[in-house]
Amino acid sequence: MSAAPLLPPQGGVEVLRRKRFTREEFDRLIQSGFFDGQRYELIDGELIDKMGQNPPRAVAIRLALAWLVSVFKPNLIQIQLPIEASPADRGRSLPEPDLAILAEDKPEFTKRFPRGDEILLAIEVSDTSVSFDLSRKAALYAAAGVPEYWVLDLPRRRLVVHRKPSEASYRLTRWFAEEDMVTLETRAAMVRVGDLLPPE
DSSP: OOOOOOOOOTTSSOOOOOOOOOHHHHHHHHHHTTTTTOOEEEETTEEEEOOOOOHHHHHHHHHHHHHHHHHSOGGGEEESOOOBOOHHHHTTOBOOOSEEEESSOOGGGGTSOOBGGGEEEEEEEESSOHHHHHTHHHHHHHHHTOSEEEEEETTTTEEEEEEEEOSSSEEEEEEEETTOEEEOSSSSOEEEGGGGSOOO
16 A cells, blocks of 8 residues: 655645535524524525623623613614615625614514614624724724724724725725714714724
8 A cells, every 4th residue: 555645736725615605595404493503694505603792792792782872862762683685695694783873763674684774883892803893893884884984993992984885895984093083973972982993
């Protein structure tokens, strides 16, 4: 028997095929109880584990929620609930922003999730997922028509604000430090970034 070493395939690194889920497959798995006790978000056909929470992230979500409740009616605030992606992304993505504000509470939301253009603001509170939230999530929300998207970047203690969505990205992105005041584009409401961040 030959002991010749195995050589890597021609052309460089071997690419392993992965199973990407459709929205229909994801819905069937949820309805079957396959994910009972687990929370996943479907992004580009991949299942993103939403179970990971640490105390700073939980505190930041509560602080942001407390501020939003002071500005909006509670029935307009969604906490880690799905919104519809754009038609092009809908078959493989069902994003769940940490917080989202509905433009209005429509009766048809008992039969479907709100579309991106029915949301005033989406917020992601990011610790280990900052680069993902600033890239793929931003593109997904922009394509869906979410007019304003905030990423609360906990490691850098800053807020990244995205506005003016297009089909591929937001045309305006600015970051704000802890001491900065940020105004919601859709409301005359301001918040100090540091008031949304957990104490150091």
